[in-house]
Amino acid sequence: MLKIGFGAEGTVVIEGRLDAAQAATAQAFLDGVNGSVVLDCTALEYLSSAGLGVLLKTQKRLKAASGALRLTGVNRHVHDIFRYAGFDQIFEITAAP
Amino acid sequence: MTAARAFRPSFDALAELVAFTAAGFEAEGIDRRLLPVVDFALEELFTNVVKYGRSSADIRVELRAIPGGVEGSLTAEGVADFDVTRAPPLDTGLPIEQRQPGGLGLQLTRQMVDSIEYEYQDTQRRSRVTFRKTLA
Numbered sequence: 001m002l003k004i005g006f007g008a009e010g011t012v013v014i015e016g017r018l019d020a021a022q023a024a025t026a027q028a029f030l031d032g033v034n035g036s037v038v039l040d041c042t043a044l045e046y047l048s049s050a051g052l053g054v055l056l057k058t059q060k061r062l063k064a065a066s067g068a069l070r071l072t073g074v075n076r077h078v079h080d081i082f083r084y085a086g087f088d089q090i091f092e093i094t095a096a097p
Numbered sequence: 098m099t100a101a102r103a104f105r106p107s108f109d110a111l112a113e114l115v116a117f118t119a120a121g122f123e124a125e126g127i128d129r130r131l132l133p134v135v136d137f138a139l140e141e142l143f144t145n146v147v148k149y150g151r152s153s154a155d156i157r158v159e160l161r162a163i164p165g166g167v168e169g170s171l172t173a174e175g176v177a178d179f180d181v182t183r184a185p186p187l188d189t190g191l192p193i194e195q196r197q198p199g200g201l202g203l204q205l206t207r208q209m210v211d212s213i214e215y216e217y218q219d220t221q222r223r224s225r226v227t228f229r230k231t232l233a
Contacts, residue, residue: 001112020144021111046133048140049202056198063193077133084205086189090196 004029007040015043018051026051030058035067042073042096047081059090068092098162100124103155106147106173114139114158121160127167134209134230135160135169141202142171142181142226150176152222166211166231173224178217181226182207 002022007013012033018026039055059069072094074082079095082088100121104110118139122132139158146156152175159170184203206228207213213228 017115019111019115019140021108046136048137048144049198049205050144052201053198056193056196060193060196080209081137081205084189084208085201086191086196089190090193 002026011038011040013040013043017046018044018054019046019048020050023050023054027054027057030054030069031061033058034062034065037062037067037069039069039071040073041071041075041078044073044075044078047078049085052081052085052087055091056087070094098125099159100161101157101159103157104143106150106152106154106156108144108147111140111143114143117158118160122167125160125162125167127160127162128232130232131167131230135167138206138210138228138230139169139171141206142228145179145181145203146171146173146176146224149179150224152176163229163231165233166229168227168229170225170227175222176224177222178219178224180215180217182213182215 002016002018002025004014004026055069062069070092073096074093075096082093102117104114115136118136122129143156150173152173154174157172161168181203184200187200187204210228210230216225
């Protein structure tokens, strides 16, 4: 399951598994954010290529409007996925401690 | 021993696939450190069949322990011949303006597992993909 919503100070908090079954839910929420957005991934357990697609589409839209999506609290598995996909070059990422 | 189950070809079956994989790891005594990679590979291969296989037949997934790791396989019937091991590589160094998400899943799967094999049987239009991953 996936949960996504606003946390403290406008941060977007995402929890659970961002897979092909949940991608539309995440996309629908992220389509509504604007500007410079922090996505708290501390509780994001899993990410597949469908999730990468959601984040890429959002980053493209925000950057086109001089904003950006910044990811924090990224776990090792999710970070590996970003690295393999070359997404560490197009997102600012802060790994989980 | 092999953990095996058939799943309907639908994204809605992914939650059941995740549960099956976790239970299979437990039953087969497979090291849980391999679970994220196996979850990823199974989802990407499964959704590839769902999106492009155009078959209503169930997809069979098998998991078994091998020395130091795990072997997973997906078998689908009534599907076209598409060798997932030979899908064209993407340039993951492109700037964001030129990036497209399509095709990433199979490419990342190939990178993350130790080996991946594809077989296709014309008579039953049956594809079988087998991958292995160890902790080494």
